[in-house]
Amino acid sequence: MNNTLTFHIYQKKYEEYLKRLDERRDDITIYVTDLVGCYEKFAFNKKIPFFNYNDIFLHGDLIHEGITKILKDIFGDKVEFNKTLTYEDTFPCKFRLKGVPDIIHHDWKEIIEIKSIVKIPQKPLEHHIKQLALYLALYEATEGKEYNGRLVYISRDDFKEYVFDFRNLLGRLKGEGYIASEIDYFISNKPCPRYEWECNYCPYREICQIKNLKAFNTPITDLTDEEED
Numbered sequence: 704m705n706n707t708l709t710f711h712i713y714q715k716k717y718e719e720y721l722k723r724l725d726e727r728r729d730d731i732t733i734y735v736t737d738l739v740g741c742y743e744k745f746a747f748n749k750k751i752p753f754f755n756y757n758d759i760f761l762h763g764d765l766i767h768e769g770i771t772k773i774l775k776d777i778f779g780d781k782v783e784f785n786k787t788l789t790y791e792d793t794f795p796c797k798f799r800l801k802g803v804p805d806i807i808h809h810d811w812k813e814i815i816e817i818k819s820i821v822k823i824p825q826k827p828l829e830h831h832i833k834q835l836a837l838y839l840a841l842y843e844a845t846e847g848k849e850y851n852g853r854l855v856y857i858s859r860d861d862f863k864e865y866v867f868d869f870r871n872l873l874g875r876l877k878g879e880g881y882i883a884s885e886i887d888y889f890i891s892n893k894p895c896p897r898y899e900w901e902c903n904y905c906p907y908r909e910i911c912q913i914k915n916l917k918a919f920n921t922p923i924t925d926l927t928d929e930e931e932d
């Protein structure tokens with residue numbers, strides 16, 4: 704029996720993953736994290752779900768757990784953690800959008816997303832802002848409350864926070880309108896990949912035709928890093 708701490712954490716994460724497997728594969732469920740990424744990866748995930756967990760995720764989870772405990776001690780029932788938000792609609796297609804924001808802070812009227820990262824970026828990253836905006840939209844659509852958003856970046860030696868106003872982030876749209884426009888963009892445009900760097904971290908990169916076709920179409924000179932002696 705493997706009795707390391709890491710083994711038990713991985714096993715717990717795997718059990719959580721198995722619990723969500725059926726809905727991961729159904730035809731209508733989309734997670735917020737799907738919606739801010741590559742459409743092809745989302746499609747692969749429906750057909751060949753992949754337990755995508757590693758030490759980088761483990762490190763992030765441990766930071767989340769630490770912050771969760773501290774905030775619970777300070778704010779008690781005023782904060783909620785990892786609450787699953789679910790919104791269903793039939794426009795622009797039949798869908799069920801699910802999202803699990805890190806923290807809902809009822810005292811501050813904020814939804815807080817924590818990002819542990821190797822190097823803190825100069826400005827908030829687009830896909831992180833979009834993810835936060837979708838959480839605000841989901842919360843408004845399900846609870847009828849316009850909370851602001853807070854993005855917290857944590858690296859080994861630095862810490863940075865950005866606060867976003869609900870209206871500035873969602874424009875003139877309310878939660879339902881914002882969700883519908885993002886779902887419509889995702890299913891109509893099928894962005895693959897949404898960002899070039901996604902392919903490097905994608906569990907389906909070996910079998911993905913889009914990635915392989917791109918590599919195939921790249922001139923050989925661009926694929927060669929070093930000249931041979």
Ligand code: SF4
Nearest residue numbers: 741744902905911914
């Ligand atoms: S390899 Fe790239 S294009 Fe293919 S599914 Fe993954 S992220 Fe998308």
